[in-house]
Structures are given as C-alpha cells and as structure tokens.
Amino acid sequence: QAKHDGKNTFCLYDSDMDSRAKAEKQIEIDLKKAINQDELVLHFQPMLDTVDYSVLGAEALIRWQHPEKGMIPPFFFIPIAENSDLMLDLGQKILEMACLQAKKWQNKGMPYFRTCVNISARQFQTKEFVDNVKCALEGAQLDPSRLELEITEGMVIGDTDAVARKLEILADMGISLAIDDFGTGYSSLAYLKRFSVHQLKIDQSFIRDITEDHDDAAITDAVIRLGHSLGLSVVAEGVETEEQVQILRQKGCDVLQGYHFSKPLPVDEFENWVLAHNEKHGI
Ligand code: C2E
Ligand code: MG
Ligand code: MG
Ligand code: MG
Numbered sequence: 001q002a003k004h005d006g007k008n009t010f011c012l013y014d015s016d017m018d019s020r021a022k023a024e025k026q027i028e029i030d031l032k033k034a035i036n037q038d039e040l041v042l043h044f045q046p047m048l049d050t051v052d053y054s055v056l057g058a059e060a061l062i063r064w065q066h067p068e069k070g071m072i073p074p075f076f077f078i079p080i081a082e083n084s085d086l087m088l089d090l091g092q093k094i095l096e097m098a099c100l101q102a103k104k105w106q107n108k109g110m111p112y113f114r115t116c117v118n119i120s121a122r123q124f125q126t127k128e129f130v131d132n133v134k135c136a137l138e139g140a141q142l143d144p145s146r147l148e149l150e151i152t153e154g155m156v157i158g159d160t161d162a163v164a165r166k167l168e169i170l171a172d173m174g175i176s177l178a179i180d181d182f183g184t185g186y187s188s189l190a191y192l193k194r195f196s197v198h199q200l201k202i203d204q205s206f207i208r209d210i211t212e213d214h215d216d217a218a219i220t221d222a223v224i225r226l227g228h229s230l231g232l233s234v235v236a237e238g239v240e241t242e243e244q245v246q247i248l249r250q251k252g253c254d255v256l257q258g259y260h261f262s263k264p265l266p267v268d269e270f271e272n273w274v275l276a277h278n279e280k281h282g283i
Contacts, residue, residue: 027080030066035086035093039065042097043264046274047116047235047257050249053281055274057114057148059257060098061264062090082122091123092132099140099147101267106146114176116148124155130169137173144174148199151177153185156195164195171196178235183223192230199255200227204238207258211243224251 034040044058064072081087095117102115123129137144149170156163156179167177178199183206191197202223206216220236227234236248239258248256262273277283 024080027072027077028084028086031064031077031081031090032086034064034066035089039067040090040093040097041065041266042094042101043266044101044115044270045257045264046262046270046277047114047255048261050245050253050256052283053277054283055277056112056255057116058270059116059118059150059264060094060101061118062094063264078120082120085122087120087122088126091120092136094118095133095136096139099136099142102146103140103142106143114146114148116150116178118150118180119155121152121155124151124166130166133170133175134173145176148176148178150180150201152180153182153187153191156191157185157187160191160194163191167195167197171198181237183219189226192226192232197232199233199235201235201237201257202253204258207236207238207244207248208240210247211241217247220248220253221251224253228252 041063042060043063044060046055047057047059048054049056062074062078064074064077066072078087078090081090098115098117102113105113105115123132126132133147133149136142137147156167171177176198177196178201179197180201181203182200184203200223202220206219206223208216210216210220224234233254235255235257236244236253237257239245239248239256239260241260244258245256245260261277262270265273
C-alpha cells in the first residue's frame, strides 16, 4: 500500500515484491490520468555561460504533483512509464509543454535562449519520433533553434543508420542535440564523429568530487578536450560549489548547471531568478 509520510520523505511501497508490483501498476494507472490533467509540471534549471555567467537556457525537468501521494520524483515514475507505451504519451506531453513555454520566452525576446528537453529511449526509438518533434514545434510555433533535445549514449548504439538519419534530420531542422550523462554509458566514442551532436553534458558523478578526486578531474579534463576538438560545447552538470565553478573555468568548460546557481524551479520562480541574476551580474 502506498504511503506518504512527512514532508520530503518518499516511500511508495514496502519490500514485499507483490505489493511493489501492485504499487507500480497503480502508478501507471494514475500517470495515465495525470497526463490528461494538470498534475504534471515542468520545472526549469538555468544553464550558464562559464565565462560571463549569462543564462544560455534552461533544462526542463518533469515533476508530478500526485493528488494523494504528493510530489513524485522523475527517477521513480519515468522508469515505470518506460515499461510501456505510456512513456510515448508522457514524452510527447513533455515536449509540447516545453515548446509552449519556450515560445513564451521567444516572444519575450530572450535572445539565444534554449530550452532543453530530456528524451527517453522508448520515445527516441519510435519511427514517428522526428514527426512528433515537428508536431510539438509547429503546435507552439517555436523557432527550432530554441529547442535542444537531450539523449543518452545508450540511445545511439544499435541501429546506427536509422539513428544517424534521425539525428541528421533534427539537426537540419535547426534543433540542437546534447548527449546527457556523458561518460556513464557503455558506448564507443565512434558515434560522435558519425552523428550530428552539438553538446556533451558531463555527468554529475564526475563533477561531484572534482576538487578532491584526481581521476574525476582527469576524466572531466579529457571530456572537455574531446568535445572541443570535435567542435562541441561542453556542459558540467551538478555544479554545487564555487570551488567546482573555478576548476571548471580553468579547464575551459563552456556551460555550468547545478544547485550552486539554482535548483530546478517552477516557471515564475525561474523567471524571477533570471531577472535577479542578470541584475547582479550587470547583464
Ligand atoms: P538528468 O537529465 O541528468 O537531470 C539532471 C538531474 O540532476 C535533475 O534531477 C536535477 O534536478 C538534478 N540536479 C541538478 N543540479 C544538481 C546539483 O547541483 N546537485 C545534484 N545532486 N543534483 C542536481 P531530476 O529532476 O530529479 O531528474 C532526474 C532524471 O530524471 C533526469 O536526469 C532525467 O534522466 C530524468 N528526467 C527528468 N525530467 C524528465 C523528462 O521530462 N523526460 C524524461 N524522459 N526524463 C526526465
Ligand atoms: Mg538531462
Ligand atoms: Mg544528466
Ligand atoms: Mg539522466
């Protein structure tokens, strides 16, 4: 049986496998409803230029405000949705919401501001994926250069011809493509020269101990060099301290994202954060 005790605790089931399966089934049923109601919202986390701290864009991160269970984090329901075609509806809903918000920012004239959307494996693998992206862009009348799609290394292995074609069409439309959680997949690097990719996002597990752990610092260094030699921009995720900022600046990392600047925020709070940030930095 689902439990919700206390403010930030999140406990959906006990260790019993049967109740676990039941709880997951219930989540699936609830999620199906949530997609058609207003329980799903996007929060936005700023991505900053390492050199002048200007806000280059925001990553859209899904949040589910469940009427009884409270806020359910994505690491819990995304994997459940991924088990079925439910992820396709959810993924499309997220794309549509993100494009509509990005269009509002386009109308406000925020120059070069990109909205980054996480794409799930199941979503990316469908034949209709490119058409679905077009549909979300057209529905919102969004300039494609304001959209960035985040995929992971795992999604680009396999049927490489089909993957290459998809990425090329998206890139030709003017959409940016980023490899999320870079360095954690088990893929070869060959796809980087074959596929149209614009940005590498170094996984936060390498950034966390970058100031103390020589290996993490070396890997980060190598990813930045690799990215730059291929003409890609490199993002550090999970930046939490000023020391990390300084090290990443020294290493020439292009974009910074993390709690040190801001947590993912609801849209109103995000916009206020940007205003205050720009004022503080004279932008
Ligand atoms: P991700 O795409 O790698 O997103 C980064 C995660 O790191 C986010 O967690 C973000 O809140 C968190 N984060 C950001 N800065 C920091 C920091 O400084 N320190 C720490 N410890 N964490 C930080 P979140 O929002 O819980 O999302 C977790 C994962 O769930 C995402 O990882 C992504 O894989 C997935 N996800 C989230 N939203 C969506 C979505 O709309 N669609 C899909 N397909 N997946 C999503
Ligand atoms: Mg991401
Ligand atoms: Mg990531
Ligand atoms: Mg991830």
